[in-house]
Amino acid sequence: MKRIFVAGLLCATPVAGFAQQNDSANQQHTGAHTMQHMQHSGQMTQGAMMGMQSSMQEPGQGAFAAIGEIVAALEADPATDWTKVNIAALREHLRDMNVVMINAIAIGSDVPGGQRFEVTGAEDVAPSIRRMVLAHSSVMQGENGWAYAAEATPDGAVMTVTVPEGDLAKLKALGFFGVLTAGMHHQAHHWMMATGKDPH
Numbered sequence: 694m695k696r697i698f699v700a701g702l703l704c705a706t707p708v709a710g711f712a713q714q715n716d717s718a719n720q721q722h723t724g725a726h727t728m729q730h731m732q733h734s735g736q737m738t739q740g741a742m743m744g745m746q747s748s749m750q751e752p753g754q755g756a757f758a759a760i761g762e763i764v765a766a767l768e769a770d771p772a773t774d775w776t777k778v779n780i781a782a783l784r785e786h787l788r789d790m791n792v793v794m795i796n797a798i799a800i801g802s803d804v805p806g807g808q809r810f811e812v813t814g815a816e817d818v819a820p821s822i823r824r825m826v827l828a829h830s831s832v833m834q835g836e837n838g839w840a841y842a843a844e845a846t847p848d849g850a851v852m853t854v855t856v857p858e859g860d861l862a863k864l865k866a867l868g869f870f871g872v873l874t875a876g877m878h879h880q881a882h883h884w885m886m887a888t889g890k891d892p893h
Contacts, residue, residue, distance in 0.1 A: 756787040763887045777889035789821040797822050797849065799869035807840075807855035810869040813848045825873065826850035833876050839864075 760780060767773045797814045812822050823845045830843035830852055839860070843852045854872060856864050867875070 756784065756791065759787055760784060767887070774888075778887060779889050780887055783887040786824075789824050792818055792821040793825045793873070794870060801865070801868055804853060804855070806858070807853060807861070808864055809851065809853045810872075811846075812850050812852065812869060813846070819847070819849050822849040826852050829873055836876055 760783060763783060764780070767775075767778060793812075793814075796818045797812050799810050799812045801808045801810050803809075812826060813819070814822050826843050827845065827850065830841035833839065834841050837860075838857045840855045841852065843850055852869070852872075854864060864872070
């Protein structure tokens with residue numbers, strides 16, 4: 694009986710060792726598990742962990758990243774007037790951007806020299822559409838020879854864009870959502886909004 698028990702232990706030992714080796718290998722191939730393992734075993738100092746975390750750039754959410762970028766710039770500027778900073782307004786604008794990009798419906802049709810976009814959405818989406826379309830049309834008016842006309846509708850907005858003949862194919866390829874991202878004004882727009890200025 695003793696011999697059987699000892700033999701069983703000898704057979705089980707390599708299997709257990711092999712399982713531990715596999716477990717260790719899996720941890721080495723998974724960054725998060727490796728960091729946790731090293732932290733718990735005392736092999737990684739607090740400073741090393743901070744260094745690893747500082748090299749990570751993606752915060753995981755677009756609006757969070759945009760606001761974080763603005764806050765970092767405000768904190769770095771000694772001339773920042775914190776009594777005028779309005780992060781809440783910027784957040785609402787970023788919410789509008791998200792709602793329109795994800796939930797709006799845009800139908801484009803040909804007009805002489807351009808496209809007419811009918812942009813609609815549900816009751817809680819329509820206000821965001823109106824704000825985004827009217828603001829974008831105002832800011833982008835005349836840029837690169839493109840002309841914008843926009844008007845609010847009960848369930849959204851209509852935006853008509855006319856362009857030089859050579860840009861017609863580009864306009865159709867971009868569609869409404871591509872046109873909405875055009876121009877490098879967004880960052881400046883966000884900065885003005887966050888610092889209490891009227892971007893329009």
